[in-house]
Amino acid sequence: MAARFDTIVLGGGIVGASIGVHLQQRGRAVALVDRRAPGSETSLGNAGLIQREGVYPYAFPRSVGELLFYARNRSLDARYHPRAMLTLAPFLIRYWWHSEPSRHAKIARAYATLIEHCVAEHRALAEAAGATELLRHDGWLKLFRTRAKQDQELRTADRCYQEFGVSFESLDQAGLHALEPNLSAGVIGALRYTTAKAVSDPQALVHAYARYFQALGGRILVGDATTLAPQWRVSTDEGLIEGQSVVVALGPWSDDVVRKFDYDVPFAVKRGYHMHYAVELGARLHHPVLDVENGFLIAPMARGIRLTTGVELGLRDTPKTPVQLDAVEPAARELFPLRARLDDEPWMGCRPCTPDMLPVIGPAPRHKGMWFAFGHAYHGLTLGPITGRLIGEMMTGSETICDPAPFSVERFRV
Structure with a gap:
């Protein structure tokens, strides 16, 4: 018989681990599934910056000279x-x-609603996980x-x-x-x-958040996210597991899963x-x-x-x-x-x-119980905990810390 969870989170990077923590804190029984140990892929290699200043995401060159x-x-x-x-x-x-500058400025105004919380949310999660020694404050x-x-x-x-x-x-x-x-x-x-x-060891920080997730009662499993099937089942090394909901937080591999369900997200x-x-x-x-x-x-x-x-x-x-x-x-x-x-x-x-430089955070419009949390570009480490909080609030029907509308996948008319 398949093990059952309230939510299956696909992806063990900083975003997935943070989502797992926030859902466990809100009383959900969560399985975190990835093909490798938490923090072993994209979250391992970065500059270790929590970029409170990063309100303007990296734009594409516009002038003829730059091009x-x-x-x-x-x-x-x-x-x-x-x-x-x-x-x-x-x-x-x-x-x-x-x-284009006016569009970029509008994007920045939406992006800033996430970025402004990045330091506070990391600090709260690091304190709860006993990992404050990994943060530098200069x-x-x-x-x-x-x-x-x-x-x-x-x-x-x-x-x-x-x-x-x-x-x-x-x-x-x-x-x-x-x-x-x-x-x-x-x-x-x-x-x-x-x-x-700044973070002295990004992978160690993800490990700390993952251990805290386990201390809250969450399960970490090795599995193949591409086996995801409604409503909702995934194959793992410990057998088939089932969840009432699923969150796709697979970073650069997210489109491998969402395309299976006919979501053509520009990526x-x-x-x-x-x-x-x-x-x-x-x-x-x-x-x-x-x-x-x-x-x-x-x-x-x-x-x-x-x-x-x-x-x-x-x-x-x-x-x-x-x-x-x-x-x-x-x-x-x-x-x-x-x-x-x-x-x-x-x-x-x-x-x-994503081409508009904003992450995809929120529900899948055509599949009940499916949620997306990917597309964070160079700010995955920066935005992991605030994304976890926003997803946790949305999935449990709580008041959200910011307006999630700018991050909806429906902006791409998928």
Whole structure:
């Protein structure tokens, strides 16, 4: 006889684990199902940022000059696979359309209703899970090598402060090097986003949330999400399980499931890479730092200094092509005294993206008991706990912390 649950959550990343916790807290009996242990896929590899400042999601280049620049496919911050472009073209055209400034501003106003809660919801969940030692509270830094870029980013930061109350601090070269004395002297200044948080080990944070989920009575099972069948059944290593409802929170693999049920959600992935490095004796990095002009970020992690790359546009399942990592590594070594690589090979992950840059959060319109929670792009870590809370409130009929309408899958007329 199949084991029965109130809800089956498909996906053991930061989003799925957070949903599991919030549903258990609200009295639901939940099974969390994934093919691997929690936090082993997309949630493992990121910059570890909880981006309170990230109210404007990453837009597609709009000007002719920018498009021609990226078309050369030599940029450090964005590369593409030429053979994937025909397949990705419909998505990219819609992405370009939504990136028009007035549309982008409207998207930001909706996005901000989630982002504004990201730090508080992580703090609450980390405290409940006994994982506060994994959070860093000093914000993160955007570094500049030219005055023009610094002035441009300062205008953007000031706009976010005026519109959304996002705090920041502008640092000149002396102020920056007082905070980070081991950075290269070639950096002329920085912005420090003071209300953002950082995580020293993103996978460990997901593990902590998953253990808390189990302590609340939730079950973690290894299973195949693609076996999902109404109403609702999934195959696991412990046999068939059943649930009154199901939440699809599979990140870049979500479309494998939703398409089975004839939901044609516009969806693509942005691939990215990371590598860990040792450092020279005595050198320390205190904040995650983004080298804006060179398109990479380095962050202090439990394993070492993590170097993360920019965007690679390609198909989800094609082999790794870590050319960006090789291209930015010399600049990263010039910025900070990195030594040997610590990983056997570069890690690669895929960020699940929608063309309007907003996640999909809410019920499936044609299948009772099916819910969606995916498409968080680069803000999966940032938005995991607030997504969990919003889904928990919607599924239990509670008052919601924000208006869920902008995140409905029905905006795509599926």
